[in-house]
Amino acid sequence: MKNIYLALILALTIACQSKKEETATETAVKENVVELTKNQLDNSKIKIGSLTNTSLSSTIKVNGKITLAPNAMASVSMPLGGYIKNIKVMPGMVIRKGQVLAVIEDQSYVQIQQDYLTTKQQLAYASKDFARQKELNSSQAVSEKNYQLAESEFAKQRITLKSLEEKLKLIHINPVSLTANTISKSVNIYAPISGMITKIDVNIGKYVNATDMLFQIMDNQSMYAKLNVFEKDAANLAIGQKIKVYTNTQPDVFYETKIEFVNKSYSDENAIEVYAKISNTTKKLIPGNYINASIQIDNNNAFVVSNDAIVDFEDKKFVFVQDANKNTFSMQEVQIGTVTDKISEIRNYEMLQNKNIVISDAYTLLMVLKNKEE
Numbered sequence: 001m002k003n004i005y006l007a008l009i010l011a012l013t014i015a016c017q018s019k020k021e022e023t024a025t026e027t028a029v030k031e032n033v034v035e036l037t038k039n040q041l042d043n044s045k046i047k048i049g050s051l052t053n054t055s056l057s058s059t060i061k062v063n064g065k066i067t068l069a070p071n072a073m074a075s076v077s078m079p080l081g082g083y084i085k086n087i088k089v090m091p092g093m094v095i096r097k098g099q100v101l102a103v104i105e106d107q108s109y110v111q112i113q114q115d116y117l118t119t120k121q122q123l124a125y126a127s128k129d130f131a132r133q134k135e136l137n138s139s140q141a142v143s144e145k146n147y148q149l150a151e152s153e154f155a156k157q158r159i160t161l162k163s164l165e166e167k168l169k170l171i172h173i174n175p176v177s178l179t180a181n182t183i184s185k186s187v188n189i190y191a192p193i194s195g196m197i198t199k200i201d202v203n204i205g206k207y208v209n210a211t212d213m214l215f216q217i218m219d220n221q222s223m224y225a226k227l228n229v230f231e232k233d234a235a236n237l238a239i240g241q242k243i244k245v246y247t248n249t250q251p252d253v254f255y256e257t258k259i260e261f262v263n264k265s266y267s268d269e270n271a272i273e274v275y276a277k278i279s280n281t282t283k284k285l286i287p288g289n290y291i292n293a294s295i296q297i298d299n300n301n302a303f304v305v306s307n308d309a310i311v312d313f314e315d316k317k318f319v320f321v322q323d324a325n326k327n328t329f330s331m332q333e334v335q336i337g338t339v340t341d342k343i344s345e346i347r348n349y350e351m352l353q354n355k356n357i358v359i360s361d362a363y364t365l366l367m368v369l370k371n372k373e374e
Contacts, residue, residue: 049359064227082106195219303349
């Protein structure tokens with residue numbers, strides 16, 4: 001009998017606990033629900049509507065700096081050392097690709113040319129000898145060993161000549177036009193890109209090593225705007241979006257461009273970098289200039305509601321959705337995108353599609369909800 005009583009007490013305890021949990025759940029569900037009488041609804045200024053699909057245009061204000069593409073800056077050096085014989089440019093001078101910057105001389109340049117011409121003659125002899133040995137080998141008039149030696153020598157000389165040919169090209173000597181009469185101890189140093197000389201680190205008579213930087217050239221026609229876009233706006237970026245750039249010193253001069261690259265790695269400032277090429281037509285942009293810009297955001301498939309539909313509650317954004325019971329409204333959190341003076345974009349629009357939404361006087365429902373909680 002005692003066991004029966006214990007079982008009954010346990011069952012009643014569980015039932016009471018379940019009832020409390022159900023009540024708590026119902027309370028939580030009803031916390032964000034407002035119910036009006038028909039009379040209250042009729043006398044209010046509440047209007048019902050739905051999401052609207054439209055094209056939306058807005059701008060993001062950002063800042064950044066003028067920078068150069070890696071291939072717009074060149075450090076000029078020589079693969080072999082030597083003495084500077086002549087310098088033909090000055091800092092600030094605008095030069096073209098292939099223009100002579102300086103003349104350098106050294107005995108090592110003579111040696112490479114000599115080695116090339118000598119090897120060229122040796123290859124010619126090795127080629128004829130290999131052809132002869134090949135013919136004799138086919139008629140078994142010569143041993144296989146002699147044939148293999150000739151073949152090996154021919155291959156060796158061909159490799160050596162190719163190596164020397166590439167070395168000549170590195171010091172800007174054309175192997176095709178090189179003869180015994182054109183051997184020179186001096187070679188020219190050429191500009192690898194067009195642009196402006198920004199630094200000269202040599203003088204006449206100075207010996208330079210292969211690792212020394214001699215000149216620095218900047219192509220100031222090929223500049224980029226490097227813009228910092230913070231996380232809240234990053235999702236709206238796309239390649240090809242239009243940008244207007246202006247400097248702090250010339251706020252009335254605009255450079256129109258488009259987004260070319262987006263670096264989707266966040267910086268320490270929680271921003272990503274956007275790059276847009278700028279044509280320096282005014283000749284006044286300098287790498288390092290601080291700039292401001294506006295990025296045009298066009299969304300051809302935006303779902304929006306009127307601003308009157310959005311309410312702020314506990315640092316979040318909400319809309320009220322009309323339930324099946326026409327007098328009952330549920331508050332649902334929304335994520336806001338672009339905002340204009342009249343409408344707001346809803347990013348998590350999927351949950352609101354085909355639903356009736358309060359599009360006017362939504363704050364009346366919020367006040368009723370707050371009063372109910374009190």
